[in-house]
Amino acid sequence: ESLNQGQQAQYCAEKLTHAYYRFTQCKSHQKKSINPKISFHLEKGVPSTSVKQALATGVAVGKGMNVARELGNLPGNICTPTYLANEAKKLARSHKTLTAKILSEKQMADLGMGSLLSVSAGSKEPAQLIIMEYKGAAKSQRPHVLVGKGITFDTGGISLKPGGGMDEMKFDMCGAASVFGTMNTIVDLAPKINVVAIVAAAIQYSLTFTGLAGLEAGLASLVVQLEVPFLVLLGALVLKENPGLQKWAGIII
Numbered sequence: 001e002s003l004n005q006g007q008q009a010q011y012c013a014e015k016l017t018h019a020y021y022r023f024t025q026c027k028s029h030q031k032k033s034i035n036p037k038i039s040f041h042l043e044k045g046v047p048s049t050s051v052k053q054a055l056a057t058g059v060a061v062g063k064g065m066n067v068a069r070e071l072g073n074l075p076g077n078i079c080t081p082t083y084l085a086n087e088a089k090k091l092a093r094s095h096k097t098l099t100a101k102i103l104s105e106k107q108m109a110d111l112g113m114g115s116l117l118s119v120s121a122g123s124k125e126p127a128q129l130i131i132m133e134y135k136g137a138a139k140s141q142r143p144h145v146l147v148g149k150g151i152t153f154d155t156g157g158i159s160l161k162p163g164g165g166m167d168e169m170k171f172d173m174c175g176a177a178s179v180f181g182t183m184n185t186i187v188d189l190a191p192k193i194n195v196v197a198i199v200a201a202a203i204q205y206s207l208t209f210t211g212l213a214g215l216e217a218g219l220a221s222l223v224v225q226l227e228v229p230f231l232v233l234l235g236a237l238v239l240k241e242n243p244g245l246q247k248w249a250g251i252i253i
Contacts, residue, residue, distance in 0.1 A: 009040055009051045010058035017062025023073045057189060064185030071177035076153030076170045081120070081128040081201035084150055084176060088130045088199070091180075095187040097136055103129035119151070120202035127202035130176075134186050134195040143194035146183075150176030150201030176201060 003011065016038065024031065042051060071079055071087075085102045092100035105126045108117055113129070120127035130150070133143075151172040176199040183197050 005042060005046045006050050006054040010054040010061075012038075012040075013055045013058025014062045014065075015058075017059050018065050021066040021069060023070065025070070025074065026078075060185045060188035063188065064181040064183075066181075067184045068174070068177040068181030071180055072171055072174045074170075076203065079152050079170070079173065080125050080203060081150065081152055082125065084152070084173075084180070084199060084201045085128040085130050087180060088132050091183065091187065092132065097134055097190065098183070098187050099133045099135075101131045101133075103131070116200055116202060119204050123203040125203045127200075130197075130199040130201060132183055132197040132199075134183065134193075134197075136186075136190060137192050137194050139194075141194050143196045146179045146195065146197040148176035148179030148197070148199045149173065150199045152201060152203050154204045173201070 022031070040051065040055070042048060071084070074083075085100075088100040088102070092098045103111075105117060105120070108127065108129055116127055116129070128150075149172070152170070154169040154172040155166075179197050179199055183195070186195055
């Protein structure tokens with residue numbers, strides 16, 4: 001089925017924005033960013049307003065994808081749970097429709113969130129529970145909910161993964177990266193909906209006496225004891241803290 005001009009414009013804007021992304025933050029010699037000027041020629045009778053809106057939508061989607069890619073590409077010693085929390089605060093400061101709240105480890109401990117805290121116990125970097133709320137509709141309207149796993153580096157893979165693939169454990173936070181990318185797109189598009197985004201962020205460092213190791217147990221806020229047979233189950237631990245989310249969560253990554 002062929003696309004109309006508005007759909008074509010959105011598709012092109014999204015793909016071009018995606019294609020021009022370059023990961024340069026960790027490079028000593030950074031090339032100048034590419035800012036091309038592109039013209040779209042419309043067929044006679046096609047309203048330019050609708051095409052401009054389609055282009056803006058495509059750019060917003062592409063930018064959100066690039067935010068997710070940037071966070072995923074960053075190494076674990078830069079993209080820490082604290083880094084993600086600061087990114088959420090930065091996004092909220094630049095958009096009045098978005099708020100960001102960060103729960104500290106003390107606050108999580110007071111709530112009995114032992115499951116998440118057991119993941120970060122071996123790291124000097126504290127866990128962060130990041131809550132972003134986009135308010136684009138009336139308070140009475142139920143929100144869409146996004147929940148992202150943010151294990152910014154996972155040494156737990158040593159129990160199963162070969163050494164050659166351990167560097168890729170930085171991608172264990174790509175669920176959280178997808179949520180950040182989505183929220184960036186949402187604030188740009190300003191849809192008339194409410195959205196709650198929750199990211200459970202932690203570094204799992206098992207190579208200490210305080211770190212979580214295999215065949216250990218943790219206590220989650222739903223007041224059950226959980227046995228952890230393999231450390232690759234960390235995503236289940238950080239998302240296990242609030243089973244009530246399952247009633248209204250739209251996406252759990």
